[in-house]
Amino acid sequence: MEHGCHHCGPVTIDAKELSDPKNLTNHSHKRNIRNEMLAGKKPTECGYCWKSTQTQDRIIQSSKSYNWRNKKITSDVSIPKYLEVSFSNVCNLACSYCGPSFSSVWQAEIEQHGAYANGHNTIYNKQIPNNQENPYVDAFWKWWPELKDNIEVLRITGGEPLMSKHTYKLLEQSPNIKITINTNLCVDDKLLDKFCNAAKNIKRLDIAVSGESTGARAEYARHGLDYKKFLYNLSVIQNRLPHAQIMIMSVYNSLCVSTFEDFLKDVKYRIPTALLSVSRLETPNFFSHQLIDKDQKLSSLEYVKYNFGGEAYYRLKNIINDEQTFNKTQLFADLKTFTDEFDARRGTHFNSTFPEIKAPSRSA
Numbered sequence: 001m002e003h004g005c006h007h008c009g010p011v012t013i014d015a016k017e018l019s020d021p022k023n024l025t026n027h028s029h030k031r032n033i034r035n036e037m038l039a040g041k042k043p044t045e046c047g048y049c050w051k052s053t054q055t056q057d058r059i060i061q062s063s064k065s066y067n068w069r070n071k072k073i074t075s076d077v078s079i080p081k082y083l084e085v086s087f088s089n090v091c092n093l094a095c096s097y098c099g100p101s102f103s104s105v106w107q108a109e110i111e112q113h114g115a116y117a118n119g120h121n122t123i124y125n126k127q128i129p130n131n132q133e134n135p136y137v138d139a140f141w142k143w144w145p146e147l148k149d150n151i152e153v154l155r156i157t158g159g160e161p162l163m164s165k166h167t168y169k170l171l172e173q174s175p176n177i178k179i180t181i182n183t184n185l186c187v188d189d190k191l192l193d194k195f196c197n198a199a200k201n202i203k204r205l206d207i208a209v210s211g212e213s214t215g216a217r218a219e220y221a222r223h224g225l226d227y228k229k230f231l232y233n234l235s236v237i238q239n240r241l242p243h244a245q246i247m248i249m250s251v252y253n254s255l256c257v258s259t260f261e262d263f264l265k266d267v268k269y270r271i272p273t274a275l276l277s278v279s280r281l282e283t284p285n286f287f288s289h290q291l292i293d294k295d296q297k298l299s300s301l302e303y304v305k306y307n308f309g310g311e312a313y314y315r316l317k318n319i320i321n322d323e324q325t326f327n328k329t330q331l332f333a334d335l336k337t338f339t340d341e342f343d344a345r346r347g348t349h350f351n352s353t354f355p356e357i358k359a360p361s362r363s364a
Contacts, residue, residue: 001125004030007048010125015135021143024136026077079147084155087137087167090130091160093184093224096342097253097287101125102159105224113345118337120284130164137166148173157182162195171198178204182249185209185233186225192233196240205244207237208277212250214259214266220353221255223346234270246274252319253281254291258356261300268307276308280319286334289319290326291357 001010002025011030017023033043042050091103099121100107107127115121128134154170154177161167162183171179179202187195199205211218211230218227237244248267250256256263267274281287289297297320305313335357339350350357 002027002030005046008045012125013136018135018139021139022077022079024139024143025080025083079150081151082153082155083147083151084157085140086157086159087140087161087164088130088134089127089159090163091158091184092163092187093160093222094346095222096220096255097251097281097284101127104130104159109345116338116341118286118334120338130159144173148177151177153178153180155180155182160184160187162187162191168194168198171202175201175203178206180206180208180247182208182210184222184225184230185211185237186222186230187233192236196237199241199244203243205241206247207241207244208247208249209234210249210251211267212252212256212260212263214263216353217255217259218263220348220350221253223348231266231270234267238271246271248274248276250276250278251281252278252289252316253287254289254357255287255354257289257292257297257300258354261303264300264303264307276304276312278304278312278316278319280322284334284338285326286331286338288326288331291328291331291335294320296356 001012003010004025011027013024013027017027033045036043037046086102089100089102089104089107091105094103094105094109098106100110104127106121110121128136154174156167156170156179158164160183161181167181181195181199185207210222213221215227218230219225234246237246248264250260250263252260264276281289301313301316301320304316342348343350
């Protein structure tokens with residue numbers, strides 16, 4: 001699947017188009033959308049930009065310098081200067097707010113036990129297993145000799161990219177490209193050592209580490225995580241890859257509010273130069289931070305302001321202050337339906353792990 005913008009949904013690429021590997025990002029759907037734009041039409045999937053600025057030009061919309069170079073108005077082939085790639089959904093975690101599209105552990109669970117009663121993870125994009133032949137990955141490597149001479153920024157995500165052999169192949173062949181790796185950073189010592197050895201020659205390296213809570217709460221929210229191992233691995237990459245910029249990617253939600261500040265202190269103790277990016281959890285909405293009283297959420301705001309700077313502070317402040325219209329009674333009902341089944345399948349205990357999250361009608 002492919003999408004050229006995160007505001008547009010991903011599109012399935014017909015395998016028949018892969019005879020030309022450039023069609024990974026220039027497939028027939030995208031070319032049709034380009035033709036509509038050139039004809040002055042407004043494609044529905046691009047409605048976000050029309051509503052916000054009345055402008056649809058990706059080059060004008062983006063503040064990133066790589067979008068401004070070699071501008072060429074065409075409905076034909078373009079070669080991206082920024083590329084985000086996921087080779088598979090192979091992952092060692094099954095985070096409670098993730099799903100089978102991005103986790104092989106989740107996919108295996110759904111295939112064995114079925115979807116959850118409230119519909120979470122009922123519909124998903126079934127992935128080609130990491131150990132099977134993948135024509136889309138094959139097409140990527142056919143195009144790579146040309147791609148690598150044009151790409152300025154490459155982001156490798158997953159699943160867990162440190163578990164994919166293709167990640168290491170890319171690292172070997174991309175010493176001069178700015179690379180960002182998304183990782184849960186809870187892989188075993190052997191894989192972490194392999195990553196550190198492969199990444200040490202990358203001149204411009206960002207490591208985007210996922211996390212937002214501590215201890216048992218973190219291990220529930222990001223099921224399969226060992227929090228002590230996570231902290232240990234943070235220290236390892238700080239020591240072995242000192243040239244890398246570490247960015248903490250936090251998904252703000254009800255499961256992290258009570259220990260968010262403690263988590264950030266754990267990170268800062270090990271990596272004083274770490275940056276922070278905070279995003280709101282959009283789905284599933286029954287994990288919304290709005291289930292927690294606002295005064296509890298404000299406690300970490302000042303810490304973020306003085307330890308991570310303005311951008312992270314204002315993003316978190318906007319998330320906390322943006323009170324969406326939710327039926328909280330229904331959210332708590334959906335939360336109970338999900339966590340009861342989650343606990344039964346995984347041997348976890350939501351009530352005792354998150355005593356701060358209680359609906360008036362929910363038993364202790």
